[in-house]
Amino acid sequence: xxxxxxxxxxxxxxxxxxxxxxxxxGATYRVDVLDYATTMKGEAYLAIxxxxxxxxxxxxxxxxxxxxxxxxxxxxxxxxAGLAPLxxxxxxxxxxxxxxxxxxxxxxxxxxxxxxxxxxxxxxFGYGTYDLVVEVLDGLxxxxxxxxxxxxxxxxxxxxxxxxxxxxxxxxxxxxSFMAYVERVQSREAYKRAWAMDDxxxxxxxxxxxxx
Numbered sequence: 001x002x003x004x005x006x007x008x009x010x011x012x013x014x015x016x017x018x019x020x021x022x023x024x025x026g027a028t029y030r031v032d033v034l035d036y037a038t039t040m041k042g043e044a045y046l047a048i049x050x051x052x053x054x055x056x057x058x059x060x061x062x063x064x065x066x067x068x069x070x071x072x073x074x075x076x077x078x079x080x081a082g083l084a085p086l087x088x089x090x091x092x093x094x095x096x097x098x099x100x101x102x103x104x105x106x107x108x109x110x111x112x113x114x115x116x117x118x119x120x121x122x123x124x125f126g127y128g129t130y131d132l133v134v135e136v137l138d139g140l141x142x143x144x145x146x147x148x149x150x151x152x153x154x155x156x157x158x159x160x161x162x163x164x165x166x167x168x169x170x171x172x173x174x175x176x177s178f179m180a181y182v183e184r185v186q187s188r189e190a191y192k193r194a195w196a197m198d199d200x201x202x203x204x205x206x207x208x209x210x211x212x
Contacts, residue, residue, distance in 0.1 A: 003059070003060050004030065004058075004059075004060075005022075005027055005028065005029040005030070005057060005058070005059045005060075006029065006030050006031075006032055006057065006058045006059075007019065007022060007029050007030070007031050007032065007055060007057055008032045008034055008045065008048065008049070008054050008055060008056045008057070008058075009031060009032070009033060009034070009054050009055045010033060010034055010035070010036065010040070010054050011033070011198035011199070011201040011202045011205070012202060013054050013055065014054070014055060014067050014161075015054050015055035015198075016161070016194065016195070016198050017055070017067045017070075017071070017157065017158060017161040018055040018057065018067060018070050018071070018074075019031075019194040019197060019198055020157055020161065020190060020191050020194040020195070021070065021071045021074050021075075021083075021154060021157045022074065022194070023190040023191075023193050023194040023197075024081060024083060024154075024157060024188070024190040025074050025075070025077075025078035025081040025083060026078065026081060027074065027078055029057075033201065033205070034054055040052055040053070040054060048063055049063070049065050051065070053065075055067065055070065056070075057070055057073075057074075059073075059077065066101070067101070067158060067161075068097050068098060068100070068101035068158050071097070071154045071155075071157050071158045072094075072097065072154060074154065075153070075154035083152070083153050083154040083157075084153070084154065085148055085153055085155075086151075089148040089149055089151070089153065092147060092148040092149060092155075093147065093148040093153055093154075093155045094155075096140065096147040096148070096155055096159055097147065097154070097155040097158050097159065099136075100155075100158055100159040100162045100163075101158065102126060102127070103126055103127030103128075103133050103136075104127075104133055104137065104162055104166075105162065106125070106126065106127050107125075107127040107129070107130045107133040108130070108133075108166050108171040108172060109171075110125075110130070111130040111171065112169075112171050116130070117129075134172065134173060134175075137163070137172075137177075137178070138175050138177050138178070141163075141177035141178060141180075141181045142177040145181075145184060146184075147159050152185070152188070156185050157185075160181065160182060160185035160186070163178050163181060163182055164182045164185075164186065167179065167182065
């Protein structure tokens with residue numbers, strides 16, 4: 001089918017973000033689960049994503065990679081779901097979705113890897129410093145319930161996923177504004193449904209326990 005939507009993923013990956021977004025928009029999709037050591041690096045998948053990373057989607061024969069881009073694409077492709085920005089929300093929607101995809105991701109990853117630039121080098125980094133990123137996020141989420149204002153949008157699927165993961169693994173501090181936001185977005189039925197699907201898939205992929 002020319003309009004078929006395929007999600008290439010692994011349940012222990014950022015593919016969970018895209019599964020959540022797909023459930024939010026009510027898309028009909030097929031899931032192709034890839035293994036990190038084999039199929040993800042195989043010729044067939046590298047033809048889809050030369051990075052050899054998941055997630056990716058193919059929709060109507062077109063490939064979309066990068067979680068933030070996939071979320072934005074799906075919000076537009078399934079506009080009836082109401083997760084694309086209203087005209088007055090567009091500036092904040094794009095600003096904060098891509099702030100999460102750029103500065104937040106980079107700062108948290110570098111911090112976790114103990115890769116911290118000295119003051120004389122911080123101007124070379126798009127995010128400035130890790131502490132500054134934390135303060136900017138805290139300021140945002142202390143001032144409004146959602147990324148684009150008062151309404152949940154696709155930006156919150158991405159930003160909420162980032163903050164959820166990063167606070168879970170100690171890569172962001174558990175500030176009150178962060179944890180209230182995570183609780184708010186994770187209370188959505190689409191999130192719960194998507195998470196349960198991927199949890200079930202993790203269990204299915206686990207090797208059977210050895211008898212005792």
